[in-house]
Amino acid sequence: MLQELCLKDFENSAGTVQDIYLSFQQFGQNPDTAPVVLINHALTGNSQITGKLGWWTNIVGPGKCIDTEKFSILAFNIPGNGFNGKKEHLIDNYKEFTLADIAKIQALALQQLKIEKLFAIIGGSIGGALAWELAALKPDLAENIMPIATDYKATDWVLANCKVQEQILNNSKEPVKDARMHAMTFYRTPQSLSKKFNRTKEEVKPCYKVEGWLQYHGDKLEERFQLASYKLMNHLLTTIDISKGSENYLETAKKIEGNIHIVTVNSDWFFLADENWDTYVNLSLVKNNVSIHEIRSIHGHDAFLIEAAQLARFLKPVFGSINKEAETRAKLETEIFNTQANGNWAVSNSRVGI
Numbered sequence: 001m002l003q004e005l006c007l008k009d010f011e012n013s014a015g016t017v018q019d020i021y022l023s024f025q026q027f028g029q030n031p032d033t034a035p036v037v038l039i040n041h042a043l044t045g046n047s048q049i050t051g052k053l054g055w056w057t058n059i060v061g062p063g064k065c066i067d068t069e070k071f072s073i074l075a076f077n078i079p080g081n082g083f084n085g086k087k088e089h090l091i092d093n094y095k096e097f098t099l100a101d102i103a104k105i106q107a108l109a110l111q112q113l114k115i116e117k118l119f120a121i122i123g124g125s126i127g128g129a130l131a132w133e134l135a136a137l138k139p140d141l142a143e144n145i146m147p148i149a150t151d152y153k154a155t156d157w158v159l160a161n162c163k164v165q166e167q168i169l170n171n172s173k174e175p176v177k178d179a180r181m182h183a184m185t186f187y188r189t190p191q192s193l194s195k196k197f198n199r200t201k202e203e204v205k206p207c208y209k210v211e212g213w214l215q216y217h218g219d220k221l222e223e224r225f226q227l228a229s230y231k232l233m234n235h236l237l238t239t240i241d242i243s244k245g246s247e248n249y250l251e252t253a254k255k256i257e258g259n260i261h262i263v264t265v266n267s268d269w270f271f272l273a274d275e276n277w278d279t280y281v282n283l284s285l286v287k288n289n290v291s292i293h294e295i296r297s298i299h300g301h302d303a304f305l306i307e308a309a310q311l312a313r314f315l316k317p318v319f320g321s322i323n324k325e326a327e328t329r330a331k332l333e334t335e336i337f338n339t340q341a342n343g344n345w346a347v348s349n350s351r352v353g354i
Contacts, residue, residue, distance in 0.1 A: 001025065002023050002047070003023065003024055003025065003026070004084065005023075005112055005113075006021055007019065007020040007021075007022060007105060007108050007109065007112075010104075010105065010108070012096050012101045013096065013100065013101050014093075014096035014097075016093060016096050018093075020105055021079060021084070021086070022105060023047065023083060023084040024047055024074065024077060024109070025047040025074075026072065026075075027050055027068050027073040027075070028068030028069065028070075028071050028072050028073045029071060031072040031074070031113070031115055034070065034071055034072040035070075035072065035322060036071070036119055037071045037072070037074070037119055037120045037121075038075070038076070038106070038110075038118050038120070038121045038122070038131075039056070039066075039073060039074070039123060039127070040075075040076070040121070040123030040126075040127030040128070040130045040131055041075065041077070041123065041127050042055075042126055042127050043125060043126050043183075043233045043237070044180075046075075047075035047076060047077045047083060049073065049075050050068065050073070055305070056305075058308035059308055059311060059312060065312040065319055066122075066315070070319075070322055071319070076106055076109060078102055078232075078233065078236070079091060079102070080094060080228070082228070090228040090232075091228070094228070094232035094235050094236075098241075099126070099129060099133050099240050100137065100239070100244065102133070102236065103130060103133035103134040103137045104137065106130070107134065110141075117141065117142075118141055118142040118143070119143055120318065121135060121141075121142045121144075122144075122145075122146035122147075122315075123148065123150075124150065124304040124305070125148075125150055125304070126150070126233065126236060126240070127150075128146075128147035128148045128149060129150045129151065129152065129237075129240040131150075132147050132150070132151075133152075136152075136242040136253070136255075136256065139257050139258075140257045140258075143258050143259065144261060145256060145258050145261070146318070147263070148264075148304045149304040150271050151272075151276065151279070152240065152241075152279065153241055154237060154238050154241065155271075155275060157272070158237060158238070158240075159238055162234050162235075162237050165179050165182065165183060165234045166234060168182055169230055170231075174222070175230070176230055177218035177221065178218065179230060179234075180218045181214040181215070181218040184217050186270050186301065187300060187301045188299060188302060189267050189298060189300040191267070191298040192267075192299045192300055196213075197209045197213070253279075253283055253287070254287045258289075259290075259291070259318075260283070260287070260290045260291070261291050261292075261293070261314075261315075261318060262276050262279065262280055262290070262291070262292040263292070263295065263311065263314055264276035264277070264292065264293075264294050264295070265294070265300065265301065265303045265304060265307075266294050266296050266297065267297055267298055267300045267303065268300055270300075270301040271301065293314040295310050295314075296310070297310070
């Protein structure tokens with residue numbers, strides 16, 4: 001069920017004060033009694049992370065890697081993404097917001113929901129960048145930070161692609177459709193498209209199947225996504241910067257107290273694997289609880305949505321640790337009980353002179 005919070009008088013980076021409407025969904029267990037996992041969506045995603053229409057159903061659900069029978073799952077919609085269907089909640093002054101502002105909004109929402117500690121923050125693409133931003137803002141908030149197929153900064157390559165997207169969104173006659181078609185070309189790789197289509201042609205249309213596939217993705221996004229939302233999300237991508245302009249990213253990242261588990265994709269042409277490996281190597285010199293995993297795939301950036309088995313294998317040690325902790329706790333409690341029982345038995349026996 002989609003729920004909503006109103007954050008009164010929020011001041012964004014540009015100094016503008018306005019009310020922010022934040023919609024969200026909760027899945028699984030009660031957050032008062034179970035560890036809480038915050039999952040951030042990608043550019044055109046939303047808070048529907050599991051279930052029939054969920055974008056991460058292979059990873060999140062009963063008995064799955066992020067098990068809704070063990071965890072309380074929280075998913076915020078980035079304000080202005082339009083998922084609540086209320087046009088009055090779209091953000092027209094989107095260029096006044098940064099991704100760090102969205103992290104502040106999430107932190108305020110957690111405060112309203114009385115959630116003081118997270119077991120994990122996890123997300124892919126801009127959702128992973130938002131995980132970095134929230135961890136930088138609240139270094140002691142989460143035990144585990146899991147940024148997937150992303151970076152803690154907008155590289156020149158990301159800025160360049162976002163500029164092209166902005167031009168399309170502002171100048172095209174079919175902006176959402178055309179921008180989506182362009183974006184799909186850097187979400188995948190040439191090898192991925194060759195494997196999928198191999199220069200075959202549509203049976204009823206006078207075009208190659210890869211052209212029809214791009215048209216399909218453009219049409220589908222146009223049906224469900226607002227132009228204002230696309231402009232906002234594309235702009236936020238350009239503002240990823242946990243250093244707040246200082247460019248000293250490692251100084252900020254090393255203050256994050258939780259375990260950082262970076263997941264990169266070897267063929268990602270958007271957030272490059274080399275950048276993530278540099279982050280890992282440099283950060284591991286100043287922080288001892290950093291790890292990295294690499295998804296091996298021909299599918300590029302979208303591999304974090306496609307290669308569920310690999311991703312689950314990387315995430316399982318973290319989310320499976322809850323079971324181990326519970327087993328250890330139960331074993332310890334049993335040992336304490338037995339020790340006390342034996343002590344009482346000894347005391348009892350001493351009283352009767354045995």
